[in-house]
Amino acid sequence: MTSASDDLLTLTIPALRALFQSKTLSPSEYWQAVEARIAAFEPMIQALYAYDPEAARAQAAASTSRWVKNMPLGPLDGVPVSLKELIATKGTPVPLGTAATELLPAAQDAPVAARMREDGAVIFAKTTCPDYGMLSSGLSSFHPLSRNPWNLETNPGGSSAGASAAGAAGYGPLHIGTDIGGSVRLPAGWTGLFGLKPSHGRIPVDPYYVGRCAGPMTRRVEDAAFSMFTLSRTDWRDGTSLPPNEIDWMDLDIDVKGLRIGLMLDAGCGLPAEPEIKEAVTKAARMFEAAGATIIEVPPVLTRSMLDGLDRFWRAKFWGDIAPLPEERRQKILPYIYEWAKRGADLTGAEAVQGFGQTFEMRRACGQLFTTVDAVLSPTNPVVSYPADWASPTNDPERPFEHIAFTVPWNMSEQPAANINCGFSASGMPIGLQIVGPRFADMTVLRLSKLFEDWTGGIGSWPEPETVKKH
Template sequence: MKELWQLDAGALAEAYRDGTLSPVEAMRSVLQRLDAVNPRIHAVVARDDGVALGAARESEARWRRGTPLSVLDGVPVSVKDNIPVRGFPCCWGSRLFADHRPERDEAPVARLRAAGAILFAKTNIPEFTLQGYTANALSGTTRNPWNLDLTPGGSSGGAVAAVAAGIGPLALATDGGGSIRRPCAYTGLIGLKPTWDAVPRADGLPEMLPGLEVIGPIARTTADLVRILQVLAPAMHTIDLAAPSPRPQRIAYWRAIAGSPVDAAIADQVDAVAVRLRAMGHVMLEAEAPDAVARFNREAWPVLSATGLAAVLRDRAGDEGLLSPAMAELLAAGRRLSAVDLFAAQALQREVRTAMARVFESWDLILTPSCAAMPWAAPRSHPSQIAGCAVGARGHAVFTAFVNAAGLPALNLPALNLPAEPGVDGLPIGFQLVGPQGSDALLCTIGHAFEQRHPWQHRRPALAAVAPLSEILSA
């Protein structure tokens, strides 16, 4: 028998429908799970149990009347702390926004609320969501439920840690350069970076990464991902995972970006994924990424992130002392950059978009690892080496930002579904499927077919059996 907090959104809706479970019981179980594990993983940074249970009672009444608002009615959903939720803090992981309390839901949150989803918690992020791990001066360090010594990645580290640990079956997050896909890869979850503008936004925080950041869902199964996506994105209502599988796809496999290093455990597992996709009938060939992808990582991303921060904080001169050292340094860099620098970065972003359109003239999909590095120590912002090679702050993230630059959809799926290979220590590993603009439904269908052949969702971190070294030494 599963604990109630282990049930996915589909199972919850089925139990609500037949009367064997109420949303109140499910919500209480999730809140009890939050109490039990959050002190160790620091995934949730704000909660309102009274509001959550009140919403659960309203949902229970609707299910009893046979008038649920959607299949998500009564399903607990956590929300990343850079997405405004009415009545909750929205601190952006920064002391500069510690007192911010939005009066309105951001548009995707409003759609979830209208669908009856229970918005019960906010999840942790790095300051301004601009780093690939999850820690800040307000809420501390988020840890990976699979190994508490390690990071769950970022910037959606709190979101994935919550779902992986059983604090709700679904999470709402953002992805500006891989912030959904990489953390999902580190925690064995499924996450979609949707096509640009597929999930309409309004009433959000100031744009930090214009033209790059989107809102997307995180789930344990592709079916649950589709359930929440159909609420978030009006164009996704037609996704039917029960329909016949699409024709075999022509898939280009990018094993590396311009020779950049990839940890051996990741390379081996994604190689195995390529074999499995070929066995499903897809045409799979290795190919090289366009030169513009590596140039975007190297030349454009640093400019876009730094100038974005400078633009958001243009009226906060004198408050630099409230920033983390990393954000203070990035802000200073952004203020030194010129309009010409920003114009060149935006031109390179357009070049990536053009290059990817050409790629999809020959290929249907692209396969890559989601991350170049295995998870590293939780308090560190990034690994300094990958596969024995020295790397910078974005060395682990080379496979993801081009997707945002080109406005493409991309899906992370768990690659490791067999007993752990020696040296992997049982940690999840993820792979990424990228498609042309508007191919979100195709990605979900292909992902669902892969999941059916290679199930992963039954595997959960043995959270109670794992403690960080610091806890062991201080016990």
């Protein structure tokens, strides 16, 4: 049995705005519902960092006053939003998920945070991530262990771990993560959310880096699409930021007749997709085929050399980042991460550069594939679930990236890709479908995702605090 407060948490952002505008619901009243949900669920899932309900109440009250005057600041005025801990907010330390970081207040808002404030969003918390965002896990040496609301014994994924847990638990409609190899899509897949990794530069980030993107994580496709009006505004601090756009992000209709859609069930290396996952993704592909698309089984774009080269480059880079730290601080890093990074000390400069060169090989392979198809469907995650206290699906620092083989190529090729739920396992865990589009074709990914959500109806029953499986 749900309460009126719980019913509010099912509203989409456009529906909320309509209620704010008609004065039948205020941002303060909505925030009260979100705050009650957090109080009920947070002790179990530990998704938040720097949670400040008092500041959220003040922001919601200010938004309520603006809506009374019919003077909202922007599209997200009054909408609660959480930001991944790595996204700086002025005055709040950015621990980077690790106990090794000195906690100093951030000097300024990162681009995503700045856009949210400009448009009046209620920033109520940051969300947890693992050490340096280098794991697909809710395990961190700084934050409490974050858990998956669908089953507290399982991992929410990462590195946008807290964002995925918060979204699945119903902490408001919008959570922003970051993604350099799958860190929005992977946790979205394991928690049933829609997660968008846009074209590189579409959402400005600071610091920017090869493959690094920010993206919305939501229960419904239209909420992610609507947030892009705010998130996609340019920012000079991101040297890869795309030019200003006039995209109508809510123009989500599409006819798939005649589209060539690739079906990729083999990632080429890494963990193979489990049978339940392959079955669910294949079933999703047949729905597009029934609507008039041509489904083409396509080979993988990733090779063992590419993934191992990226691993070597990331080890070398990360060791370069942490080597200057005093030994006592380095010892505070999560042991799994530290053991992985130490191997970077033995790599030569040439080996590191050759590893980096594999990112261009990924880009070339992805580009070649998209000369033959208009979009690609694949699993997002290769496994259904794994224990909450594991650092990764292998839990082996010598095999750290076996789970990102379906997702990481699209970061390096700068193409938009999204996760959307396409079913559940026999154990009751969400299964993710990845939808990939050509570079800059963010709307194609959103439209295909919305069409699929329309066909399936989306997830109709989300975890509730009183019914979630306890650990």
